[in-house]
Amino acid sequence: MATDQEMLEALDQIENILTAPEPAGIPDISVRCRQYKRIRPMLEGIIPALGQIPVYGKQIVLVIRFLIQIADLVCSGVDP
Numbered sequence: 001m002a003t004d005q006e007m008l009e010a011l012d013q014i015e016n017i018l019t020a021p022e023p024a025g026i027p028d029i030s031v032r033c034r035q036y037k038r039i040r041p042m043l044e045g046i047i048p049a050l051g052q053i054p055v056y057g058k059q060i061v062l063v064i065r066f067l068i069q070i071a072d073l074v075c076s077g078v079d080p
Contacts, residue, residue, distance in 0.1 A: 007049050010042040033075035043068065 051061045
């Protein structure tokens with residue numbers, strides 16, 4: 001499981017990737033899939049720690065894993 005510091009660093013990296021400036025208009029799916037492929041390993045690294053959050057942790061993990069499965073399906077045929 002990631003340490004608190006590793007988890008915070010991963011969250012900062014995810015935020016930086018997802019808030020990077022991008023061209024106006026409708027985003028290209030390849031852009032979103034590139035972002036997803038960069039943050040997926042970080043998400044996998046923090047999931048065990050998220051599961052430890054009292055009361056809602058397990059539900060948060062279920063939702064994140066579900067969204068990862070959808071993104072895997074959508075991005076599987078998209079070239080980076």
